[in-house]
Amino acid sequence: xxxxxxxxxxxxxxxxxxxxxxxxxxxxxxxxxxxxxxxxxxxxxxxxxxxxxxxxxxxxxxxxxxxxxxxxxxxxxxxxxxxxxxxxxxxxxxxxxxxxxxxxxxxxxxxxxxxxxxxxxxxxxxxxxxxxxxxxxxxxxxxxxxxxxxxxxxxxxxxxxxxxxxxxxxxxxxxxxxxxxxxxxxxxxxxxxxxxxxxxxxxxxxxxxxxxxxxxxxxxxxxxxxxxxxxxxxxxxxxxxxxxxxxxxxxxxxxxxxxxxxxxxxxxxxxxxxxxxxxxxxxxxxxxxxxxxxxxxxxxxxxxxxxxxxxxxxxxxxxxxxxxxxxxxxxxxxxxxxxxxxxxxxxxxxxxxxxxxxxxxxxxxxxxxxxxxxxxxxxxxxxxxxxxxxxxxxxxxxxxxxxxxxxxxxxxxxxxxxxxxxxxxxxxxxxxxxxxxxxxxxxxxxxxxxxxxxxxxxxxxxxxxxxxxxxxxxxxxxxxxxxxxxxxxxxxxxxxxxxxxxxxxxxxxxxxxxxxxxxxxxxxxxxxxxxxxxxxxxxxxxxxxxxxxxxxxxxxxxxxxxxxxxxxxxxxxxxxxxxxxxxxxxxxxxxxxxxxxxxxxxxxxxxxxxxxxxxxxxxxxxxxxxxxxxxxxxxxxxxxxxxxxxxxxxxxxxxxxxxxxxxxxxxxxxxxxxxxxxxxxxxxxxxxxxxxxxxxxxxxxxxxxxxxxxxxxxxxxxxxxxxxxxxxxxxxxxxxxxxxxxxxxxxxxxxxxxxxxxxxxxxxxxxxxxxxxx
Amino acid sequence: xxxxxxxxxxxxxxxxxxxxxxxxxxxxxxxxxxxxxxxxxxxxxxxxxxxxxxxxxxxxxxxxxxxxxxxxxxxxxxxxxxxxxxxxxxxxxxxxxxx
Numbered sequence: 001x002x003x004x005x006x007x008x009x010x011x012x013x014x015x016x017x018x019x020x021x022x023x024x025x026x027x028x029x030x031x032x033x034x035x036x037x038x039x040x041x042x043x044x045x046x047x048x049x050x051x052x053x054x055x056x057x058x059x060x061x062x063x064x065x066x067x068x069x070x071x072x073x074x075x076x077x078x079x080x081x082x083x084x085x086x087x088x089x090x091x092x093x094x095x096x097x098x099x100x101x102x103x104x105x106x107x108x109x110x111x112x113x114x115x116x117x118x119x120x121x122x123x124x125x126x127x128x129x130x131x132x133x134x135x136x137x138x139x140x141x142x143x144x145x146x147x148x149x150x151x152x153x154x155x156x157x158x159x160x161x162x163x164x165x166x167x168x169x170x171x172x173x174x175x176x177x178x179x180x181x182x183x184x185x186x187x188x189x190x191x192x193x194x195x196x197x198x199x200x201x202x203x204x205x206x207x208x209x210x211x212x213x214x215x216x217x218x219x220x221x222x223x224x225x226x227x228x229x230x231x232x233x234x235x236x237x238x239x240x241x242x243x244x245x246x247x248x249x250x251x252x253x254x255x256x257x258x259x260x261x262x263x264x265x266x267x268x269x270x271x272x273x274x275x276x277x278x279x280x281x282x283x284x285x286x287x288x289x290x291x292x293x294x295x296x297x298x299x300x301x302x303x304x305x306x307x308x309x310x311x312x313x314x315x316x317x318x319x320x321x322x323x324x325x326x327x328x329x330x331x332x333x334x335x336x337x338x339x340x341x342x343x344x345x346x347x348x349x350x351x352x353x354x355x356x357x358x359x360x361x362x363x364x365x366x367x368x369x370x371x372x373x374x375x376x377x378x379x380x381x382x383x384x385x386x387x388x389x390x391x392x393x394x395x396x397x398x399x400x401x402x403x404x405x406x407x408x409x410x411x412x413x414x415x416x417x418x419x420x421x422x423x424x425x426x427x428x429x430x431x432x433x434x435x436x437x438x439x440x441x442x443x444x445x446x447x448x449x450x451x452x453x454x455x456x457x458x459x460x461x462x463x464x465x466x467x468x469x470x471x472x473x474x475x476x477x478x479x480x481x482x483x484x485x486x487x488x489x490x491x492x493x494x495x496x497x498x499x500x501x502x503x504x505x506x507x508x509x510x511x512x513x514x515x516x517x518x519x520x521x522x523x524x525x526x527x528x529x530x531x532x533x534x535x536x537x538x539x540x541x542x543x544x545x546x547x548x549x550x551x552x553x554x555x556x557x558x559x560x561x562x563x564x565x566x567x568x569x570x571x572x573x574x575x576x577x578x579x580x581x582x583x584x585x586x587x588x589x590x591x592x593x594x595x596x597x598x599x600x601x602x603x604x605x606x607x608x609x610x611x612x613x614x615x616x617x618x619x620x621x622x623x624x625x626x627x628x629x630x631x632x633x634x635x636x637x638x639x640x641x642x643x644x645x646x647x648x649x650x651x652x653x654x655x656x657x658x659x660x661x662x663x664x665x666x667x668x669x670x671x672x673x674x675x676x677x678x679x680x681x682x683x684x685x686x687x688x689x690x691x692x693x694x695x696x697x698x699x700x701x702x703x704x705x706x707x708x709x710x711x712x713x714x715x716x717x718x719x720x721x722x723x724x725x726x727x728x729x730x731x732x733x734x735x736x737x738x739x740x741x742x743x744x745x746x747x748x749x750x751x752x753x754x755x756x757x758x759x760x761x762x763x764x765x766x767x768x769x770x771x772x773x774x
Numbered sequence: 775x776x777x778x779x780x781x782x783x784x785x786x787x788x789x790x791x792x793x794x795x796x797x798x799x800x801x802x803x804x805x806x807x808x809x810x811x812x813x814x815x816x817x818x819x820x821x822x823x824x825x826x827x828x829x830x831x832x833x834x835x836x837x838x839x840x841x842x843x844x845x846x847x848x849x850x851x852x853x854x855x856x857x858x859x860x861x862x863x864x865x866x867x868x869x870x871x872x873x
Contacts, residue, residue: 748869750865750868750869751804752795752796752866755792755795756795756796759792759796
């Protein structure tokens with residue numbers, strides 16, 4: 001078998017991909033130890049390491065593609081191999097000639113440490129999935145670090161911020177190319193630690209440090225599952241190697257019970273890390289961190305780690321949960337994913353904080369990914385990681401840009417935003433493009449990935465999840481329309497209107513003329529983008545306010561477009577939010593992602609079926625997206641717009657609506673459940689019972705023992721203590737005193753005397769030794 | 775025999791060292807005497823090492839030299855501090871004990 005794939009090309013980048021996480025890890029230490037002395041306070045080291053990682057990742061991607069192509073070319077003897085290793089009732093599709101040869105991953109490993117004769121290794125496992133994630137993580141991290149240069153400028157822990165950010169990326173990269181599960185845990189835990197440090201970056205405020213703790217502990221609940229799952233797999237298979245584990249998991253002779261338990265344990269870890277129901281509560285609170293952190297956390301690192309784990313160990317889940325069985329209409333992954341899609345989307349409707357809307361949106365999209373993996377749509381789910389990273393990162397950076405420049409560090413859409421379309425044209429354009437991608441509007445990237453998931457759910461016989469996917473698409477469009485409307489349209493409010501420092505009536509008056517009809521949004525946005533180019537062409541990054549003066553508008557209290565360092569990543573990501581989907585655009589027959597990333601069916605990977613795209617099948621979701629947009633727009637205009645309407649203040653008048661709102665606003669009372677019911681409910685009664693037992697039972701016993709003890713003690717005192725013991729003690733005391741007196745002169749404090757005693761004793765000992773030995 | 779000469783020299787040095795430790799009042803002289811003792815031991819180690827033809831003795835001698843260097847470093851530092859505090863390094867004046 002090795003001989004067969006020996007023709008697969010490799011290359012320096014593929015062989016040395018392990019350098020990608022090593023560079024930022026080294027950079028972390030450089031920043032920590034020397035960062036403060038450097039001219040940019042360590043930021044340049046982090047950024048340079050990310051750029052270096054990106055260059056290496058691009059090289060790796062290039063060589064991986066060549067490797068895949070080189071294997072695909074010699075398809076001759078490969079068909080037989082494609083058929084090999086099908087297990088558990090899969091339908092081999094080799095007959096159609098579509099089965100392509102398995103591309104061996106580039107695996108290298110070194111001994112990490114040895115324990116009890118067993119070697120723990122560390123290394124790299126480079127396959128399509130790892131390559132895709134490497135590229136994604138380094139790319140997003142680079143842009144986020146560029147964004148952070150400006151966003152956290154002047155922060156009191158600037159250096160530490162960049163150190164944590166760099167280590168965070170290093171952790172994710174370590175996990176992504178992990179050769180074995182132990183290394184995977186290492187990267188996983190580094191990320192957990194760094195997310196704690198970054199979410200709690202501004203720990204002086206109690207809420208932030210609480211959010212950091214909550215994120216850390218909630219994820220730790222899941223992490224137990226990871227340890228248990230890895231232990232089960234190691235116990236059963238005797239190996240940590242991911243490749244070997246996959247092979248054994250695909251072996252039909254392997255016990256399914258073991259796989260099932262391992263899969264359940266590992267999936268608990270994924271629930272915690274990827275914010276799936278019911279452990280999703282930490283994700284919105286994690287918004288307490290600086291916005292670049294949220295952006296990185298929610299796009300390519302941390303939260304996709306759980307999805308990545310499922311995708312990486314897919315054979316275990318695939319056979320453990322029997323995903324292949326058509327008509328086996330539910331399994332844990334799909335159910336949890338489905339629930340997450342809907343509940344998170346519903347929560348996004350009642351958030352006023354723009355970042356929280358995005359946070360719940362992320363949770364919901366992660367639900368899509370999980371559901372995709374659960375219904376056997378491996379490639380669409382992984383593709384959704386890819387596209388989602390770009391547009392979600394972009395949305396978060398837009399939110400950061402708005403708060404940085406327009407709303408005086410407020411994220412409240414209702415109070416401090418509105419009407420920002422004209423003021424921040426570039427940000428608004430990028431936001432709208434990303435939103436379109438997120439909603440799955442045709443020809444934007446999200447459409448190609450999300451619709452594939454929905455389509456494949458149907459194709460693989462999971463009809464219920466097809467419906468949930470469609471419902472999710474509807475809800476996504478609706479809440480994103482609401483957020484967009486509140487942020488960029490309507491009248492400026494609060495800080496966005498300049499109320500917090502310079503109220504300017506003329507300015508507000510002008511803003512009223514801003515066209516609030518989103519149907520024209522794109523035209524306006526396009527126009528705005530051109531404006532912004534003028535602005536930035538003629539002014540440096542700090543010239544935003546002056547820029548507006550040059551447009552003949554009043555400069556006071558007027559939030560202009562953000563500085564160049566903030567806008568640049570946003571523009572890049574906004575562009576990618578549109579085009580990144582075309583790497584695997586099923587409607588146009590482009591299936592590069594499928595070719596490059598998907599592991600071909602073999603003894604290491606299950607066969608993944610693909611639905612063929614037709615516009616007829618995509619129609620329901622397109623219609624629902626359009627419907628979601630219209631309904632939401634109508635409701636938004638009624639509630640938040642100028643005109644009076646019946647819907648205004650509905651939650652104040654209707655008790656039913658109020659109850660629904662409260663239910664959502666309180667996040668289904670899940671936090672309350674965890675804290676009040678579980679923590680209090682379990683901890684308090686136990687504490688009360690323990691107290692009662694303490695007071696009555698234990699104290700009673702102690703008191704009785706005490707009384708008895710006292711009586712017997714008195715007797716003992718009189719008869720034994722006074723006569724027998726005291727006599728002995730006094731006797732020994734006087735003996736000790738006598739001996740001490742006799743020996744006291746030896747402790748003279750005179751060094752010479754001590755030396756004499758030492759050598760005398762040595763001489764005596766030597767004499768004894770000689771006498772004994774002769 | 776050659777070894778005997780070495781051993782005799784070692785014994786002589788050891789005795790001189792012991793005499794110095796016991797009889798000298800000056801702390802520096804005591805430290806020097808300790809060096810003499812250690813070096814007499816080194817002589818013994820090397821003599822036996824060459825007698826038996828294995829290098830274990832040499833190795834130990836090297837260790838002893840290293841440790842002696844450390845010891846004398848600490849010792850001289852202490853002597854220096856004692857001198858700064860008391861303007862004297864006479865060992866019999868150091869005692870604060872009542873015995």
